[in-house]
Amino acid sequence: MEKLYEAQPYLTQFPATVESCTQGKKGWDILLNQTAFYPEGGGQPYDTGTLGGVPVLEVHQREGRVVHTCAAPLEAGSQVEGQIDWPRRFDLMQHHSGEHIVSGIAHSLYGCDNVGFHMGSDVITIDLNVELTPDQVAQLEARANQYIWEDHPIAVTYPTSEELEHLEYRSKKALTGQVRIVSFHGADTCACCGTHVSSSGQVGLVKLLSCQKFRDGVRIELVCGKRALDYLSQVWEQNHQISNLLSAKTMQTSGAVRRLLEENAALKSRILTMEEQQFAALAQQYAGQGDVVVFESGLSPDSLRRLCGAVQAACGGRCACFSGEDGSGYQYAVGQPGGDLRPLAKALNQALQGRGGGKPDFIQGTVSASQDQIQAFFQEHM
Structure with a gap:
C-alpha cells in the first residue's frame, strides 16, 4: 500500500x-x-x-x-x-507543526525534553520534563510565534543509517528501519510520521493557554492556527461584554472587576455585622424558652447556621431554624447542645421530603414542605 x-x-x-x-x-x-x-x-x-x-x-x-x-x-x-476532510486535516497539520516548534524552542531555551504529547479536539498538550516559570512560558510563546511569522520552510527527509549517526534529532523511542525526519530549521529536528504544513508561517499563531506542574516538569495546553484565532475571538467577546456591563474600557476591565470585588467584600462585611446584630436581638426574644422553632426569610445556609447558633445559646434547648417560602421549600438548621439529632433528621427528612444531616448536635439541610407542615411536625416531636 x-x-x-x-x-x-x-x-x-x-x-x-x-x-x-x-x-x-x-x-x-x-x-x-x-x-x-x-x-x-x-x-x-x-x-x-x-x-x-x-x-x-x-x-x-x-x-x-x-x-x-x-x-x-x-x-x-x-x-x-x-x-x-481538509479542514480537519489542516487543523491537525497546524497543531502538529506548532507542537514541534514549541517543543524544539523549549529544548533550546531551557534544555527540557518533550516526554508526552496529545492532540485533542479542543487543545493539545505537551509534557516537558523541566519546571518553567510564568516568565519563561511567556518567552517561549513569544519565540515560537516569532519563528512562525518568519515563515521558515519545513523539510521532510529520509536519511540513510550513516547520515542518522551524525544527525541530532528528537525521538521518544528507539527506531528501526527507515526513519522519517521532519526538520524545522533553527527550531527542531524530530523523527516523526505525521503530516505537517510546508512552512512555519502556515501555523499562523500559537497560544499557550496554561502551564501546570506535572510530574517532574510541566504540562502545557496550547492551540494553533484557526483554533487559536477562535479562542482569542471568544475571549475578546467575553471581555467586550464585561466592558459594557462595567462601563469600563476594554483594556481596563480587570481594574473594574477588582473594584467591584472590593465593594462586594465591603458590602458582605457590612451585611454580616448587621445580621449579627439582628440575630442577637432575635435570640433575646427566645431567652430561656427551651425548645423553639424559628422562621426567618432570605437567609443563606451560612446565615441560617449562625442564627441557629445565636438562638440556641439563648433559648437553653433545641433550636430549629428555617428560611424559605411555601411552594419552593425551606432550608433548615437544627442544633441541640449535647443532644443526638440524627433520629430527628431521619424523621424530618422522611416526613417533610427533606435531605440533610450532620453531627449529633447539629444538622442542616432542606425540606419540600409548607410552614404549617413544618410547625405540625415539631409540635409532635418537641
Whole structure:
C-alpha cells in the first residue's frame, strides 16, 4: 500500500482500488492499494472523509497496512475516489507543526525534553520534563510565534543509517528501519510520521493557554492556527461584554472587576455585622424558652447556621431554624447542645421530603414542605 500522505500532505482527493472489504466491530474495514488518509499514530488523530461517497469513520495502521473503517461496504476490486476532510486535516497539520516548534524552542531555551504529547479536539498538550516559570512560558510563546511569522520552510527527509549517526534529532523511542525526519530549521529536528504544513508561517499563531506542574516538569495546553484565532475571538467577546456591563474600557476591565470585588467584600462585611446584630436581638426574644422553632426569610445556609447558633445559646434547648417560602421549600438548621439529632433528621427528612444531616448536635439541610407542615411536625416531636 502506498502511503500518499507521507509525501503529499496537501493531497485531498485520490483514486484507489479496493483490495479487500471485511466487516469489523465498528464498521467495514477496507484496504486500498494507496491512500491519502493518515492513520492514528505519533500523537496525531486519524483523518476522516469519504471513500466512494461512503463516510470514513476511523483510520488505523495494523501490521503495516492502513485500515479504513467505513460506514458501508465497498466492493473488492472496485475503483473509488477518496476525499479527505481538509479542514480537519489542516487543523491537525497546524497543531502538529506548532507542537514541534514549541517543543524544539523549549529544548533550546531551557534544555527540557518533550516526554508526552496529545492532540485533542479542543487543545493539545505537551509534557516537558523541566519546571518553567510564568516568565519563561511567556518567552517561549513569544519565540515560537516569532519563528512562525518568519515563515521558515519545513523539510521532510529520509536519511540513510550513516547520515542518522551524525544527525541530532528528537525521538521518544528507539527506531528501526527507515526513519522519517521532519526538520524545522533553527527550531527542531524530530523523527516523526505525521503530516505537517510546508512552512512555519502556515501555523499562523500559537497560544499557550496554561502551564501546570506535572510530574517532574510541566504540562502545557496550547492551540494553533484557526483554533487559536477562535479562542482569542471568544475571549475578546467575553471581555467586550464585561466592558459594557462595567462601563469600563476594554483594556481596563480587570481594574473594574477588582473594584467591584472590593465593594462586594465591603458590602458582605457590612451585611454580616448587621445580621449579627439582628440575630442577637432575635435570640433575646427566645431567652430561656427551651425548645423553639424559628422562621426567618432570605437567609443563606451560612446565615441560617449562625442564627441557629445565636438562638440556641439563648433559648437553653433545641433550636430549629428555617428560611424559605411555601411552594419552593425551606432550608433548615437544627442544633441541640449535647443532644443526638440524627433520629430527628431521619424523621424530618422522611416526613417533610427533606435531605440533610450532620453531627449529633447539629444538622442542616432542606425540606419540600409548607410552614404549617413544618410547625405540625415539631409540635409532635418537641
